[in-house]
Amino acid sequence: MSKQLPVVATEECCSSLARDPLSEDQAVELAKLFKAMADPVRLRLLSLIASHSGGEACVCDLTEPFDLTGPTISHHLKVLREAGLITGQRRGTWVYYRVHTEVLARLSAVLVPGGETVPA
Template sequence: MSNQERMLTVLSEAVGCCSPLVREPLSAEQAVELSRVFKAIGDPVRLRLLSLIASHEGGEACVCDLSGVFELTGPTISHHLKVLREAGLISGERRGTWVYYRVHPEALGRLSAVLLPDEAPAVTG
């Protein structure tokens, strides 16, 4: 099992089984795993990378499309993508020279399910 698959399994177990925070407290193990994921998206560059990938046409983005957006070196971008990948939020597929990234919407859905109360009030503008 790859590190990414293991993290997705852990995330699924930590988040997928949890009710919203307002209903019952997290276990120590769930809190540790959730904090790793939130730490991954707690960095502004990683949060922006996640958003760029998710909103890119076709739901995937080439690393070549992501690198030019930031004033960071290629290795730094690669590091941030690795953190997101290890947190189970994205996956990458090598195609020739480039790696294409996709967001795991189910991971984001599980995170949001933990944060939303059972009966979230309607958002009014």
């Protein structure tokens, strides 16, 4: 399994951009997460996984919506996994993916004006 990047701690990243400026380290860590999502295929994959019944999706359910090869889908899933946005668990021949909702909550909290809290 690939090395996962560290996820920014809640107390370090949940301050709104409009309330407190980010430190250099915070900006670097957040940029890694946003960069991983800044691809239409990866953003759709993230959405498909998050909206799937039970919050978990089999890789077998993630290939059909795209006109892409299996290895290309696997590459995009790897980018999301290495960024810490999703986790994968092998069950038999299939891998099941789940979104790290706490990471998405942190990202959204950074974007909320005035530092309003965002439910996890």
